[in-house]
Each structure stands twice: as structure tokens, then as C-alpha cells.
Amino acid sequence: MTSETKQDVVIRCDAVWKLYGEAAGALAKGDAGQITDEVLAEREVIAAVRDVSLQVRRDEIFVIMGLSGSGKSTLLRCMAGLVEPTLGELEVAGYDLGRASPQKLIEMRRHAVSMVFQDFALLPHLTVLDNVAFPLRMQGVGKAERQKKARELVEMVGLAGREAYMPHELSGGQQQRVGIARSLMTEPEVWFLDEPFSALDPLIRAEMQSEFLRIQGMLRKSIVFVTHDFEEAVRLADRIAIMHSGRVVQVGTPEELITSPADDYVAKFTRKIPRRQVVKVGSVMVPAAGAVRGEPVKETDIVGDVAGQIVNADGPTDVVDAEGNLVGRIAAKTVIRLLLNEDVT
Numbered sequence: 052m053t054s055e056t057k058q059d060v061v062i063r064c065d066a067v068w069k070l071y072g073e074a075a076g077a078l079a080k081g082d083a084g085q086i087t088d089e090v091l092a093e094r095e096v097i098a099a100v101r102d103v104s105l106q107v108r109r110d111e112i113f114v115i116m117g118l119s120g121s122g123k124s125t126l127l128r129c130m131a132g133l134v135e136p137t138l139g140e141l142e143v144a145g146y147d148l149g150r151a152s153p154q155k156l157i158e159m160r161r162h163a164v165s166m167v168f169q170d171f172a173l174l175p176h177l178t179v180l181d182n183v184a185f186p187l188r189m190q191g192v193g194k195a196e197r198q199k200k201a202r203e204l205v206e207m208v209g210l211a212g213r214e215a216y217m218p219h220e221l222s223g224g225q226q227q228r229v230g231i232a233r234s235l236m237t238e239p240e241v242w243f244l245d246e247p248f249s250a251l252d253p254l255i256r257a258e259m260q261s262e263f264l265r266i267q268g269m270l271r272k273s274i275v276f277v278t279h280d281f282e283e284a285v286r287l288a289d290r291i292a293i294m295h296s297g298r299v300v301q302v303g304t305p306e307e308l309i310t311s312p313a314d315d316y317v318a319k320f321t322r323k324i325p326r327r328q329v330v331k332v333g334s335v336m337v338p339a340a341g342a343v344r345g346e347p348v349k350e351t352d353i354v355g356d357v358a359g360q361i362v363n364a365d366g367p368t369d370v371v372d373a374e375g376n377l378v379g380r381i382a383a384k385t386v387i388r389l390l391l392n393e394d395v396t
């Protein structure tokens with residue numbers, strides 16, 4: 052793995068724990084290596100987050116995925132500065148959360164990070180426009196300026212014309228669009244979303260996922276997104292961290308998780324996802340060099356997206372890199388095996 056420079060990383064979690072229970076403080080004073088399942092049970096302490104070390108890269112969508120109670124929200128809240136970790140180090144957008152003064156932490160929460168919640172958390176007595184403008188009102192920004200910016204964001208999330216509506220006059224999906232617009236008012240460096248689409252019905256949910264990807268395409272934020280839905284994680288993520296009982300059991304791209312799950316727990320989620328939807332051409336091609344012949348595919352193409360072209364070609368299809376140089380060839384047989392969901396990596 053390449054070593055990442057400070058520039059590439061916006062969140063650094065180093066051996067972070069969050070313990071709940073009366074004995075949590077006493078346990079934290081000892082050696083973290085001594086905090087075993089037996090000790091936790093005996094002292095009636097819950098380890099919501101256990102010894103998590105990971106890094107979130109600039110401009111990526113980093114998804115935290117796991118079953119209910121696995122610790123996703125607690126980890127996200129630690130990163131957002133809303134919950135104080137019991138042990139470990141956390142650096143977010145250049146702020147060292149363990150050492151920052153209360154003043155600095157407020158500054159971070161106001162300017163560097165923002166959050167979207169599952170239940171939308173809109174202010175019921177304010178219009179759409181005033182809800183969106185609210186974070187800048189809190190910062191003392193004048194009415195004309197904050198409303199101008201709020202109008203732009205309302206338009207970006209597809210609610211132009213509904214500025215004067217009250218939250219109760221909107222559907223769930225529309226309310227979440229308001230939540231999204233509001234969270235972007237302060238131009239956060241890191242954008243946290245905690246199950247933002249879980250309260251929506253499946254069709255609206257799919258639509259909101261597309262919207263979210265469209266917005267990310269425009270804004271390129273560093274994003275931490277929590278979900279318990281693996282399909283949603285695969286659809287949205289650059290990388291996914293899988294949590295189980297407070298631990299992060301694997302971090303990888305959707306393709307890495309699906310082709311090489313670290314254990315049975317991860318494999319159980321991945322089984323439902325067809326390989327063709329995540330495996331890239333570059334992962335299954337045979338390396339080659341020389342001149343490009345015929346219509347090539349790119350090494351970064353998802354196999355399922357170019358399967359028709361490869362299967363219908365007379366021979367193996369050439370594969371090129373971003374510069375158009377030949378890097379490999381892929382045979383119809385490989386694609387057909389992938390379409391049958393066989394392991395060809």
C-alpha cells in the first residue's frame with residue numbers, strides 16, 4: 052500500500068475506543084490491551100467503538116456499514132466531534148480532537164464539518180428557505196447574503212419554487228433535500244451523513260442516492276456516510292468500512308470487499324451483490340503491451356457495463372489505460388464467467 056501524505060487524508064482515527072458504562076473511565080485508565088470481552092461483561096461496560104484505526108481520504112465517499120448496534124453512528128459522531136472518544140486519537144480537517152480547546156471544537160463544528168441526520172431534523176416553524184439559511188443565521192451572516200446563498204442551494208437540490216413552503220408541506224424526500232441543502236450552507240470540508248435515506252421508501256431512496264452522487268460530482272466533498280444497507284454502500288462508496296461489534300473488520304473498495312471478503316461476516320453481505328456490478332476490467336484482464344486494435348475498453352470500466360461489447364467481439368478485446376495505451380486484453384469467456392457470478396479474480 053502506498054503511504055499517504057498529510058494532504059491526502061482528512062480524517063485520521065488512531066486506536067479509537069468509545070466505552071459506555073459506569074466503569075468506562077476506570078477501564079480507560081488501564082492498558083487498552085486488557086479490555087477483553089470478559090472484562091467488558093464483568094464490568095458491565097459496552098464498547099460501542101473498539102480500537103478503530105482508519106483514514107478517510109480527501110474527496111472520497113467513505114461509507115461505514117454494519118448491522119444495527121455495530122457502532123456506526125457512535126464512530127461517526129466521534130469523528131464529527133459530537134461524542135468524545137474514551138481512548139485514542141482523532142484528527143479531523145486539521146483539528147486534533149483530543150487536544151483542541153472547547154472554543155476550537157465549536158469552530159470546527161461550525162465551519163469545517165456538517166451533518167445530515169436520518170430524521171431530517173428540520174425546524175418546523177421555519178420555511179424551506181429559512182431552514183436552509185439557518186446555519187449562516189447562527190453565524191451572524193446578514194439576511195440578504197444568507198438568503199441568496201440559501202436560494203442557490205435550494206435550487207441545487209431541486210426545490211426551486213418551494214422556498215416558502217413549511218416542512219410539513221413537503222414529502223420525506225423533499226424534507227431530506229432541505230436537510231442536505233442546509234448542511235452545505237457552511238461549505239464544510241467534511242460532510243457527515245448518518246443513514247440519510249433510511250426513512251425513505253425504496254424508489255425515493257434510489258432517486259436520492261442518484262441526487263447525492265450528482266451533488267458530490269459537482270462539489271467534491273470529503274464524505275463519511277453511514278448505512279446498514281450494503282447495496283447502498285456499494286452504490287455510493289469509494290471505500291467501505293465494515294463494522295461488527297464496535298470493530299472495523301475490513302476497509303476496502305466495493306470491488307475488494309466483494310472479491311476478497313475478510314471473513315464470513317463480510318462475505319454474508321457481499322453474496323447478494325453480482326460481481327459484474329463491481330469488478331473492473333483491469334482486475335480480470337490478461338496484461339498485454341503493444342498496439343491497440345479494434346474498439347478497446349478501459350481498465351477502469353465496470354465489467355457489467357461493457358460486457359455486451361466484449362462478448363460480441365470476434366476475439367479478445369483490448370484494454371487501455373487513461374492515456375489510451377494498451378495494458379491488457381479481456382476474453383468473452385472471462386466476462387461470461389463473471390456474468391454467472393463465478394470467481395475469476
Ligand SMILES: Nc1ncnc2c1ncn2[C@@H]1O[C@H](COP(=O)(O)OP(=O)(O)OP(=O)(O)O)[C@@H](O)[C@H]1O
Binds near residue numbers: 099117118120121123
Ligand atoms: N449513549 C449511549 N449510552 C449507552 N450505550 C450506547 C450509547 N450510544 C450507543 N450505545 C450502544 O453502543 C452500541 C453501538 O451503537 P450505535 O448507535 O453506534 O450503533 P449503530 O451501528 O449506529 O446502530 P443503528 O444502525 O441501530 O443506529 C449499541 O450497543 C448501543 O446500545
